[in-house]
Amino acid sequence: MDKATSDLQAEVDRLRHELQSLTIENKPSDNEEHITVSDYLLTRLEQLGVTSIFGVPGDFNMRDYIEDHPRINWIGDCNELNAAYAADGYARVKEHSIGVVVTTFGVGELSAINGIAGAFSEMVPVLHIVGVPSTVQLKTKPLLHHTLGNGRYPFDAYTKAAEQVTISQAKLMNKGHAATEIDRVLTDCITHARPVYLTLPTNMVGEQIPSRRLGVPLPRTPPANNPDVEAYVLEEIVKLVDAANQDIIILIDACAIRHDVRDEVNDLLTKTRFPVYSAPMGKTAVSEEHDRYGGIYIGSISDPAIKKKVETAKLILSIGALKSDFNTGMFTYSIPAIHTVELHSDHTLVRHAQFPGIGMKLLLPKLTAHLKQYQQGASQLDVPRFKLDVPKETDERITHTYFWPRVGKFFKKRDVIVAETGTSSFGILDVPLPDQSVFLSQILYGSIGWTVGNTLGAAIAARDKNLGRVILFVGDGSLQLTVQELSTMIHQRLTPIIFVINNDGYNIERNLHGMERKYNDIQDWKWTSLLTTLGDLDGTLSKSYTVRDKASLDKLLDDAEFAKAGKIQLVEVVMGKFDTPRALKAAAELSAKNAEKV
Incomplete structure (x- = not known):
């Protein structure tokens, strides 16, 4: 078709x-x-x-x-x-x-x-x-x-x-x-x-x-796949699976979420037991506690063990790929088309052959039926456990190396976790999130300040769905763009936990261009006064904190009342001006190299 x-x-x-x-x-x-x-x-x-x-x-x-x-x-x-x-x-x-x-x-x-x-x-x-x-x-x-x-x-x-x-x-x-x-x-x-x-x-x-x-209900189902073309596509995929001799992985990405194939993907995982990895925009598309989940693949920025597992696989079943720069490690995916089958909402790619109109929503159940016969062999494939231990550091300053795995221990099942473009979205990539949690970021469009309004909508939807806590990570520079919406959150009696990364300006911009430039500096605010200024006039609906060292951070994250999220809370996390998450450093270096080639 x-x-x-x-x-x-x-x-x-x-x-x-x-x-x-x-x-x-x-x-x-x-x-x-x-x-x-x-x-x-x-x-x-x-x-x-x-x-x-x-x-x-x-x-x-x-x-x-x-x-x-x-x-x-x-x-x-x-x-x-x-x-x-x-x-x-x-x-x-x-x-x-x-x-x-x-x-x-x-x-x-x-x-x-x-x-x-x-x-x-x-x-x-x-x-x-x-x-x-x-x-x-x-x-x-x-x-x-x-x-x-x-x-x-x-x-x-x-x-x-x-x-x-x-x-x-x-x-x-x-x-x-x-x-x-x-x-x-x-x-x-x-x-x-x-x-x-x-x-x-x-x-x-x-x-x-x-x-x-x-x-008459509005139609939701996608157009039917041409049955003859679909049958041919399935036959070709099965041939590639046979030729790969069980050495197959699934790579999940954003469009699996956007185009409503989570259930179909989970059924595929259950019945085939193939290892599954995620692109950054596909984070939490499948449970990161799933025993066949291996972590985040982001090209050359990936953890070396993950990079090796993905790039040496003989066949990759890619579901819902969105190959933007930050989502692919600045275009450093090393997975040739000859080893790849890509499933999309409105077409399928089998190696170099494209099949328009063959959408994954209707194709996936049939593909699962064909591939479930490989479960026994796929179950033998080793999947290193995706985990990140909190490092032992003698310096009491809060570093990104310490902060992200430490807050990872704070997360709970069904939490909604929102990460701002830049420092936060890169910092949290290596952190495994609990089962049934929801991760929100804007890795492709990357509008600074997006998360603040987004957290408002996410918190209202989470309340409708009886999800867990809503937790926002936002930089000091980003928050200054859209800070007013904290007022609406207070007005609506929402109770997100807001971690403000205070590192004196635009950290991602420093790394991409102008590390020492004044244009990446911002005016510091009295962050712990924001919630009372923006609506909680008598201080009964909110609470704010500043943490400057590991001991104060640990004490707060271990506090049961804080973790309960019974009121809106803001935490100013003071970090070094030039301290940067590992993945962001690597992405910035690749971006600079790409710019030199132009």
């Missing part, structure tokens, strides 16, 4: 859903029920498991309908960028649902667009609802506030900007098409795992439309 055929199949599936919807809509009824366009949209979101929507009030948006909804909460953010980050975090933790952000047009949506771009880059399903002027105003084009003020009406400009960072867009200009358009963009959002964009004019929010279409 080529791409054109795959696209045609997707359109057939959409039309099938539309036919089902029209059949219900056209069925005679004595009691035709109607619903507002806003309530139709909110009901669809409720069907997708959405319980919270993020945004900033604006005179054109639909916040009243959200606030009045009995089961969906309005979460007011400090700015639209943070709201978009929060919607991203909500969607990452609340799998099978989506994140939703509401802004006003122009000033609001453009402020949010960086957060939407990050979600697009990393394949996170987010709906961006933009409140716009009435349909009459959109046609007559008066000089309204939030427009560009130069005689050029802005909506094409704004929509064109949105088109670059969303998979699908809809303008609700006619109530007769409103339900169809809402269903279309939401279907695109959940099936492609990408953001979508929906403009809602002020006079459309209260328009009445038939509700019966809501009786």
Whole structure:
């Protein structure tokens, strides 16, 4: 099945859903029920498991309908960028649902667009609802506030900007098409795992439309694989497995999470017992306590034992690979295509042959059925235990070498762990995380400050799912970009633990360029006063700490009351200005070498 055929199949599936919807809509009824366009949209979101929507009030948006909804909460953010980050975090933790952000047009949506771009880059399903002027105003084009003020009406400009960072867009200009358009963009959002964009004019929010279409669930399943091509692909993979004589590993990556194949991958592991390793963006895609899990593979930056196991395997089954620079150790993967089978959401690669339209969601169960016969031999393959011991250091200063394995001992089952771009995301790579924990990072897009808003959304989703603690690791420089959202966390009575790495500035930037440059320095803050300044005015809802040495760090991490996370807590961790995690040092050196080649 080529791409054109795959696209045609997707359109057939959409039309099938539309036919089902029209059949219900056209069925005679004595009691035709109607619903507002806003309530139709909110009901669809409720069907997708959405319980919270993020945004900033604006005179054109639909916040009243959200606030009045009995089961969906309005979460007011400090700015639209943070709201978009929060919607991203909500969607990452609340799998099978989506994140939703509401802004006003122009000033609001453009402020949010960086957060939407990050979600697009990393394949996170987010709906961006933009409140716009009435349909009459959109046609007559008066000089309204939030427009560009130069005689050029802005909506094409704004929509064109949105088109670059969303998979699908809809303008609700006619109530007769409103339900169809809402269903279309939401279907695109959940099936492609990408953001979508929906403009809602002020006079459309209260328009009445038939509700019966809501009786047809939105389709979630990917297009069917061509059975003949799929059978051929399976046959070719089995031949390669036979030729590899059991010397096979599985390499799991981000798209296994984004495209909902965790269950299929776990079934493959259980029934084949092949060793499994993870790329950085695939961390926690499978349990890091699984007895067949060997650790993180990141090219030449990998632990030597892991690097050897992966790169000497005769066959690699790569699932959901996303081969960005930081995710591949600055493109130092040493796994030739001739030894690789790659499974993706919409195609499969078998060595050098590409098979468009053969998606992993439907292929994996059949592949497992073919490969389970190899379990006995695969079980004999040695998998060194992925562990990281806390080093014995005589110096009392807190170093990255000590800090990350030490906090690794602090983590618990079902914790949600968020690591900021740079020092934190590199530092935590070598730390094995507990079973059923959730790891969030933005390794591909890498927007500094992303984690703060993201933690807000992640904490609300974690509360919905009855997950464990939410723990954020963020640098002092990164936190200064988006610090306001700590206020929203206090307002929402969330209780994350926030570790602030205070190393006097942008550590990752120092390592990439300008180690001694003043532009990587920042003004120091009184970090332990942030939570009282930003909302906990009487100091009853929060607690803050500063740790400057190993003894004070150990004492805090061993404290049962602190570990309970009953209130929002901030820990300032004072580290050396130039101290750097091992993986970040290695990545920076490779980046410098690559830059010299250009």
